[in-house]
Amino acid sequence: MMKKLKSWPVWMLMGLLVVALLTVGTTRDSGPLTQSDRIDAITKRIACPTCDGESVFVSRATAAESIRNQVARDVAAGTMSDNQIIGSIADTFQGKILLVPRATGVDSLVWILPIAVLVCAVAGLFVAFRRWKRNNSGDATAEDIALVKRLLGEDPTDEENV
Amino acid sequence: MLSVSGLAGPLGRAALLVGLIGAFFGMFAAAVGTRQQDEKVLKLVPRFATLSCVAAFLAFVAMEWAMITRDFSLAYIQKVGSRSTPALYNFTAVWSALEGSILLWLLVLTCLTLAIAYKYRARINDPMVGWAMATMFFVGIFFFILTLGPANPFGAGAPGVFDGPGPNPLLQNHILVVFHPPILYLGYVGMTVPFAFAIGALITGRVGEGWLIETRRWALFSWGLLTFGIILGSWWSYEVLGWSGVWAWDPVENASFIPWLTATAYIHSVLVQERRGMLRVWNLSLLVSTFSLTILGTFLTRSGVLNSVHAFSDSNIGPYLLSFFAIIVVVSVVLIGWRGDKLHAPGTIDSPLSREGAFLANNVIFSVFAFVVLLGTVFPLVVEAIQNRQLVVGEPFFDKLAVPTGLTLLFLMCIAPVLPWRKASSELLSERLFWPAWCGIAALVFSLLVGATGFAPLLTFTLGGFAGGAALRQLVLATRRQGLRGLVGRANGGMVVHIGVILIAVALAASNSYTRSQELSLKQGVVAQFAGHTFELTGFTEMSDARRTSISAVIRVDGGKSYAPAISKFKSMGTNIGTPSVKSSLTKDIYLTVEPPLKMSSKSAKIKVFIKPMVMWLWIGGFLMGFGTLLSAFPGRRRRPTDPTSARVPEYS
Known part of the structure; x- marks a missing residue:
């Protein structure tokens, strides 16, 4: 019975169940955000122009306070999207206050390089496994087989054998 | 004639000089004694380790003495000392700025060097131990030079100064200032031990698994302390800064997180080497990366090249740290290249779907993550160098x-x-x-x-x-x-x-x-509601001393206990510092801050409420990580040491 439960169709059903539940959870309404929530979300993306790398959300400096008030006015007016509000403030400061680098020019490197490094690392891993597989075609000796049998017979909870 | 308090400067400088000499002779004794297998010379190594440790301890005590006695003849005390700072924060003010923090680093490092020297004193004629000791002393020499040169905490100050501003106000309003920096430094500096043994293994050519076994508990404890230090830092940030967050990806936070990532990769991949004899170069590279990243992080945050709320003021320490970083990387790479033939691992990984395959994947993710955080941290510098414009990566x-x-x-x-x-x-x-x-x-x-x-x-x-x-x-x-x-x-x-x-x-x-937040304008006696909770302003309290004036708004939450977020004005700084007040439970925190201006005579206050779910579980998780690290340090059940580690598994049908 337990063996049947752990067969691949059950795993498929589990996978489908997870996808369905995630879809329900992702698409359902999370309720209205307060204006304050929206102001927080926007000010987290803007750097305080007079601080040491802090966001307007975090900073208590006068310049940050002034930008926070500007964002609050824009949010209260209700005419602009979050990106439009951030864009208008960034234009005022000539882009120097964006906490997320743009995906153009030299700034795009900050987005491209992580992906490039990840691709290289995964490719390196793939090549290494291929090479190990190629170098690993010898047959096991009787001693190897005896060792494996012995190990398989050991306590499965032994931390070195799990 | 020097007053008692005026003695701290000369005493501290003399102690640092003696410590430098001790470390220099210690390195010389370890290197020459090992090379010539001279047991007499090698027996001096623990003595020199004791000398440099005692000297660093004396220098630290001299600094504390100067701080406690408010010895304003020293420039450092003029910078971070104040007659109005309470005793506890006066004590911790020693590590509240660049020079004192390097002194604390030096103290931890010399203590570790002494601990290693005594733990291995019976095996001091083992070349790997000898070279590891020489490496520890070499790192010690560098930090002694820093404290005698660009980060000298005992430099003479301007005459006629009788008081100072005290430490940054944020460093004098929470007990965690006592624990977070020293614990973080213990973790940071602790990484020197496995690094030193790795260098010892490379020099001697004993690049098998022996050095790993010697250092695995050191690496584990250092990792555990670094983890615990980072968690305490997050807790401190949450309790003090008033923006309700625990992590802001600030360059100084990143400087501790990047070595933590590579160290985490190491404590996983080291198991593959111990078990299978593989990944030798990779493990050495991770250790070298971890140690060198602690130095690079120190350079980034202490030299003034990056802005951060944590970063200390500009200093000329940068070229020293950068040169030391370059020396570590170059020497390590040359040694790894030199021992390339011995580092070749005999085994293979049979399948990606195996414990070792998972560790490799884990290492790839941790290493890429470390690269991403490093890139984001230094990218503003790159853009400024290429295009001479400022950029913030947040x-x-x-x-x-x-x-x-x-x-x-x-x-x-x-x-x-x-x-x-x-x-x-x-x-x-x-x-x-x-x-x-x-x-x-x-x-x-x-x-x-x-x-x-x-x-x-x-x-x-x-x-x-x-x-x-x-x-x-x-x-x-x-x-x-x-x-x-x-x-x-x-x-x-x-x-x-x-x-x-x-x-x-x-x-x-x-x-x-x-997290849900709302600004509430509270009037005394009127109950406001947000997210199913009630908030009532019941009054104000004021506290004033020589250091600051604080006004708290007393707010009753849900008709029960009152909480008192405050605004403090530190006389030395002049700006308002907010202090949040938090009602914590297992399911959620109610985090209250109060907005300036706040007046005792007023009948109203503007507060900001954050409802933050599950924050308590962050601290419980941090505690479990520390507890688990302790459990890991005890020996578990072991496989028989006579069993081979690299025999191939045959296919069974």
Whole structure:
């Protein structure tokens, strides 16, 4: 019975169940955000122009306070999207206050390089496994087989054998 | 004639000079004694370690003495000392700026050098120990030079100064200032020990697994202390800064996080080398990276090249740190290249679907993550160098890349604990992953029932449940067989650490995704409501001393206990510093801040309320990580040492 439960169709059903539940959870309404929530979300993306790398959300400096008030006015007016509000403030400061680098020019490197490094690392891993597989075609000796049998017979909870 | 307090400067300088001489002779004795196998010379090594440690301790005591006696003849005391700072924060003011923090680093380093010298004194004629000691002394010499040169805490100050501003106000309003920096430094500096043994192994050519076994507990404890230090820093930030967050991807936070990432990769991949004799170059590279990144991080945050709320003022320490970083990297790379033939591992990894395969994948993710955080931290410097314009890379950038990385690591934590060494069959995986997978589904269903939404947080809860199930499965199996002994050892203690990490991931996902905030204008006697809670302003309290004036708004929450967020004005600084007040519970925190201006005569106050779910689980997860690290340090059950480690698994049908 337990063996049947752990067969691949059950795993498929589990996978489908997870996808369905995630879809329900992702698409359902999370309720209205307060204006304050929206102001927080926007000010987290803007750097305080007079601080040491802090966001307007975090900073208590006068310049940050002034930008926070500007964002609050824009949010209260209700005419602009979050990106439009951030864009208008960034234009005022000539882009120097964006906490997320743009995906153009030299700034795009900050987005491209992580992906490039990840691709290289995964490719390196793939090549290494291929090479190990190629170098690993010898047959096991009787001693190897005896060792494996012995190990398989050991306590499965032994931390070195799990 | 010098007054008693005026003695601190000369005494401190003399102690540092003696310590430098001790470290220099210690390095000389260790290197020459090892090279010539001269036991007489080698026996001097622990004595020189004692000398340099005692000297560093005396220098530290002199600095504390100067701080306690308010010796304003020293420039450093003029910078961070104040007659109005309370005794506790006056004591911690020693490490509140560049010079004192380097002195603390030096003290920890010389203590570790002494500990190693005495632990291995019976084996001091072992060349690997000898070269490791020489490396420890070499690092010590560098830090003695820093404290005698660009980061000298005993430099004479301007005459006629009788008081100072005291430490940064944020460093004098929470008890964690006593614990967070020293613990973080213990972790940071502790990484010197495995690094020194790695260099010793490379020089002697004994690049097998011996040096790993010598240093694994040092590496584990350093990692544990670094972890604990980072968690304490997050807690401090949450309790003090008033923006309700625990992590801001500030350059100084990143400077501790990047070596933590490479060290975490190391404590996983080292198991592959111990078990299979593989990944020798990789493990050495991770150790060298971890140690050199602590130096690079110190350069980035102490030299003034990067702006940060934590960073200390500009100094000329930068070229020293950068040169030291370059020396470490070049020497390590040359040594690894020189020992290339001996570093070739005999074994192979049979299948990606194996314990060692999972560790490799884990290492790739941790290393890429470390690269991303380093890139984001230094990218403003790159742009300024290329285009002479300023750029800020902040929290949203790091969050965008950290979320998928964290989810991938959580996924690996689901699978890896159930994987056997060498190769796993699909039947075995199906057997071992079945109940953990149902734990994941149960976590997802529960999350939906309590109203959770959003793809990333829901996936985090699902994977958290799955990974928690996998870790618990391992612990249940182990304790069933071995009783409480099943909780100790690296594999089982490591599972406790995993549960801590899972709790932190789930708490971060919940608190970041479902925080609700609202500004409330409260009038005395009128009850306001937000998110099902009531808030009533019942009055104000004022506290004033020579250092600051604080006004707190007393707010009764849900008709029960009152909380008092405050605004303080430090006389030395002049600006308002907010102090939050937090009502904590297992399900959520109610985090209150008060907005300036605040007047005692006023009948109203503007407050900001943050409702933050599950924050308490962050601290519980941090505690479990520390506890799990301790459990990991105890020896678990071991395989027989005579068993070969690299025999291939044949295919069984």
